[in-house]
Amino acid sequence: MPRFVGVIRELFRPWREASTWWALTHLLLDVFMGTVTFTSTVVLLALSFGLLITFPLAVPFIWALFVCARVASAVERSRIAALLGERIDDGVPPLVARSPWARLVERVKSRARWKGIAYDVLALPRGVLTTTVTVVVWCGSAALLLLPLYVSRLPGD
Numbered sequence: 001m002p003r004f005v006g007v008i009r010e011l012f013r014p015w016r017e018a019s020t021w022w023a024l025t026h027l028l029l030d031v032f033m034g035t036v037t038f039t040s041t042v043v044l045l046a047l048s049f050g051l052l053i054t055f056p057l058a059v060p061f062i063w064a065l066f067v068c069a070r071v072a073s074a075v076e077r078s079r080i081a082a083l084l085g086e087r088i089d090d091g092v093p094p095l096v097a098r099s100p101w102a103r104l105v106e107r108v109k110s111r112a113r114w115k116g117i118a119y120d121v122l123a124l125p126r127g128v129l130t131t132t133v134t135v136v137v138w139c140g141s142a143a144l145l146l147l148p149l150y151v152s153r154l155p156g157d
Helices: 002-011 018-050 052-084 100-109 111-145 147-153
Strands: none
16 A cells, blocks of 8 residues: 555656746747747837838837747747746847947848847747646646546446
């Protein structure tokens, strides 16, 4: 009997650890964070590219796109640090240009900043996938765990 209790205790050990619940919270928030970052990034991308024909009107939207992408990256890094305990350094080099125009050109030419924008665009599909898989796995596990309680009520013996 004590060996059986030890096996059950070891089986349920991850459920007793705080890191499991923080990781679950992180996965469930993916779809909400993805919705916000995807929406803002795609709207600003569409406005920026759509207004390129009238370049002076596009400049504020291009600037806002890069600023919003930086804010989204900072929020995502802080969310990972708070919920998963992993610190991710900022991979975007600081701007060195002095004039606002040169800084905007530097932003547009920065590969790391475009990677951040691509991450924001892919955040919604990734968030939907991770949240869906998480909900399916956890609900399926709960259904199997509670199966002895309702198996007699299932049709067809």
